[in-house]
Amino acid sequence: MGATETTATEEGRGGSQGGDEQPLIHILWINAGLSCDGDSVSLTAAMQPSIEEIVTGALPGLPKIAVHWPLIDFECGPVQGADNFIEWFFKADRGELEPFVLVVEGSIPNESIKQEGYWCGFGDDPATGQPITTSEWLDRLASKATAVVAIGTCATYGGIHAMAGNPTGAMGVPDYLGWEWKSKAGLPIVCVPGCPIQPDNFAETLTYLLYQLAGSAPMIPLDDKLRPTWLFGATVHEGCDRGGYYEQGQFATEYGRPECLVRLGCWGPVVKCNVAKRGWINGVGGCPNVGGICIACTMPGFPDKFMPFMDAPPGSHISSNASSAYGSVIRKLREITTKTVDKEPKWRHSGDRLTTGYRPPW
């Protein structure tokens, strides 16, 4: 940039992309819900694809995009001077950015339960000098956005900041806009839960949406909690490599052991999340697969329905006891088989006689 300076009005038409038919898609990212920015940070870890690949359009058919993302945006100028970051949001509000995708990170507090002030704000209102609340931005921008994406369990369902006893009345974007809400392009709210999001899960969803907006993919398949079905269709348990121990009735009684963690607090059997199967980053890490109980951080009921985290889930006793009973029988039988398969066949030997069963034709 720098060399390519243009006036604010020219800008509004979607950038000077010279003769290209495909419109530039703007991505406006509000990280100022009640959040920790962990989803922004997490996305920088994505490798399939990476953020560099997304913004440079390194996958064939990806549309051109301009990302206005506080975490790593180049623009850093003052509100009253050059390169004012927040100005992009005002432009969108004035209808000068078309099309744009709104990404919301963090839960939405209830601003109507108090006399004055704000629980959370993003940029200032030039008229009043007071912060513009995140809910007001949603009111202003949601109807103008081609798609609204909620990133992280806070933005999707309220999450940790919506815990019982919280002072802010926090909720997720669908609670705020309505679960049946549709964008002007007919898209429901797209929810990518996770605390934080698994990096590739979000990169993949974003890529899918960009393909959809470019006209090359059908409507993104979402379940009734607005999650992409190909990512959140299976449970943690179904993808956990400790499932074998579960089946054999082998349950860890101390953290740090390789067996199934269900009696130490793992909620994997009832939680929709692909982390145990996918790994956290580049196949490394995870939760129960590497010794961390699943605390159900992707779920609408998180966290309250899963606390205290380190207690065994109440429903798990019956099933894990049953598994202990038949598991010990299965284990016995497997031990016998294991002994057999742990031995090489008898024809592997040195010596001058071939005993593999091969008969030379001569």
Added chain:
Amino acid sequence: MAPTTKAAGDGSGLVEMSWDPITRIVGSLGIHTKIDFKQKKVAECYSTSSVFRGYSVFMRGKDPRDAHFITSRICGICGDNHATCSVYAQNMAYGVKPPHLGEWIINLGEAAEYMFDHNIFQENLVGVDYCEKMVRETNPGVLELAERTEAPHAGDHGYKTIADIMRSLNPIEGEFYREALQVSRYTREMFCLMEGRHVHPSTLYPGGVGTVATVQLFTDYLTRLMRYVEFMKKVVPLHDDLFDFFYQALPGYEEVGRRRILLGCWGSLNDPDHCDFTYRNMTDWGRKMFVTPGVVVDGKLVTNDLTEINLGIRILLGSSYYEDWQGQEQFVTHDPLGNPVDPRHPWNQHTIPQPQKRNFDDKYSWVMSPRWFDGKDHLALDTGGGPIARLWSTALSGLVDIGYIKATGHSVVINLPRSMTKPETTFEWKIPQWSNAIERNRARTYFQAYAAAAALHFAEKALAEVRAGKTQTWEKFEVPDEGLGCGFTEAVRGVLSHHMVIRDGKIANYHPYPPTPWNASVRDSYGTPGPYEDAVQNTPIFEENSPENFKGIDIMRAVRSFDPCLPCGVHMYVGNGKTVQTMHVPTGLSGLTA
């Protein structure tokens, strides 16, 4: 509406300018300033945070064992520091000492966090302030000089001129920028090997970790660690060249972001041979940490005693949206050693939110004003983003000596072993003359090397345990009905403490104090400004742009040198109220597909 500059309405000739939200930091921070363009100086600065979540409110009444899972969510880039600190506080409250191996695993995880976080922040967030594109837009004269200036350590990092280094930092296009993103990924893999996932760990528990300790685990870590060691042999000289150049190119640049030396470090990376997590012995095991705790005032070490540090913490109000808790019940009157505990200490804090209009003459932020009481004054300590305080405190104490790292009393010597293509290398961080933006940034790079060196030591210790067959990583404990705990560590950005009170087996009070509340704190009840405010108010403006095209790069460099971790805004006053008409096309991550 075209953005306009606004003359301060007080006839001072100052120009009001604000950055809200500030980009390339974590969280929402606003900086509101009044700028004196004639004197080329920032006259006034207010730091404001516009997000309140209320952890200490909703944690009350919860099971204490949930604390590390919950508090991790305080921060999306250093949440694991919170989980760790909480586990420390819980260990103290439950009276449990994890197996040595469990502690080495946590140290390895936390060392990887430093390596990851400092790397991504330095190159992909702060680095952009020093990239060719930014320097061209703010100080074209400096860029010209950079083109003509050979990099003294070109042989170590491969960039011939300073301008080449700057170009390599350009967002996405820059080669080094992209390499750093990759480094931030494999360092997170290292982290995940030890703590499960990033940034909210899955395998940390009071009493130890759930990580299964095998030879594979440590080999996978060590392999990546040595790649990082090799990387640091290039990065330390690269940043020395870049930062030294700014002093040379802009005489007086040492004043940018400078403030009085008032540094706090709460120590980090425990030595399991000494740390038993008892409050009684905290002074002793605190001094055995692999980063030495300390309060440094005007270059002198005031104390490195964690008990003394603990008792000196005060939480003041003054400009924040809370009701005072004076007269409310005091949870802890005396510490376990019988020392009196102040009502303004975090153990005794009550958090009573009171949302209200923002008013820079009165209340203007959700951040409180933590201070450290030295018996006379309530000092507005800063962490300088973490590394500068850690190195300074460790250097002065002269206690760390593990071969890979040696503290000398006036410096820290870091020895990195031979790696694939580079020989054994020694770096020495010497106590700088100033606490300013450039030295905060420089220290960040040196501390990356420090963390890598420390991790080599931890990996050796851990592998020795595994080879000896001592693979237990977790120890059982009971939650008491009544209890008290405090945890101290160094989050990436500096001092971190967690204070917990247990009653009837539940959390009765819990107050985490991360570094940013210290750095981003606001004018306290005595009128003392917080560190950002203080540092920015002293910042001269070197930018060549007129008020109309002003970016405030020097202000941003001052603020970002602290590695802010929240929403922050600066309002600055710039000039004569002209209308700004030109806008730039999308930049940074924007418009690159064009």
